Amino acid sequence: MKVNDKPIFKVILIEDDPMVQEVNKQFIEQVQGFQVVGVAGNGNDGLQLVRELSPDLVFLDVFMPSLGGIETLQKLRTMALPVDVVAVTAAKDAETIRTMLRHGAFDYIIKPFKLERVKQTLERYRLQHDAWTEVPPVTQDDLDRLLHTAGASGYTVNAGALQTKDALTYEQDDLPKGLNAVTLNQVLHAMRLHDGGLSAEEAAAAVGIARVTARRYLDYLEKTGLVKLEINYGGVGRPVNRYVRKL
Structure with missing residues (x-):
């Protein structure tokens, strides 16, 4: 259904x-x-x-x-x-x-x-389900990115997963004050596994951070041109901002 x-x-x-x-x-x-x-x-x-x-x-x-x-x-x-x-x-x-x-x-x-903890689990579950559903026949590198970003909680990206060439996008010296390179790379890695883009809430659930923190990192990526902001007006209620990684 x-x-x-x-x-x-x-x-x-x-x-x-x-x-x-x-x-x-x-x-x-x-x-x-x-x-x-x-x-x-x-x-x-x-x-x-x-x-x-x-x-x-x-x-x-x-x-x-x-x-x-x-x-x-x-x-x-x-x-x-x-x-x-x-x-x-x-x-x-x-x-x-x-x-x-x-x-x-x-x-x-x-x-x-609390409700927020359950929501984080379910959003991680949805993201993992989507990632496996949408994956075509994979290479070893593709499989490693999927498996090694799924910890005990199923979808939380961890620092160990950043030790791949694809994930090492930012160093701390690259970033303005207030942004952390590990967190930013975690957000990027979550986006790589979800080509349809992520909302701030979905990114927060995938990485295990607060929604307001996730939005700050996503806004930074948009300003640098790595992602684009798409506003989804479908459904009832407020429109949803989705951040989509540029190819």
């Missing part, structure tokens, strides 16, 4: 606390393109919902009756179900975090959390 030519991502919540279920649902559905299609109170019921509804994404608690989050994620992987998982839990210990990430969790959100 698509809205405005973009896919609707189906989400299942596996969470035993009814209040947290409702908060998660409200937060997720405030992000355009994401819809909660099912809710389960334990891992066993959640697995059944995943089989029946074939979601794109699961929000998964760790501490639950019947079947906990770690065991549920392990079963999802054993069953080879084509679904991504975001851990949403109060568990803060390193071993639980490592275990969830080791079994392929796309992101790990610690309770209590």
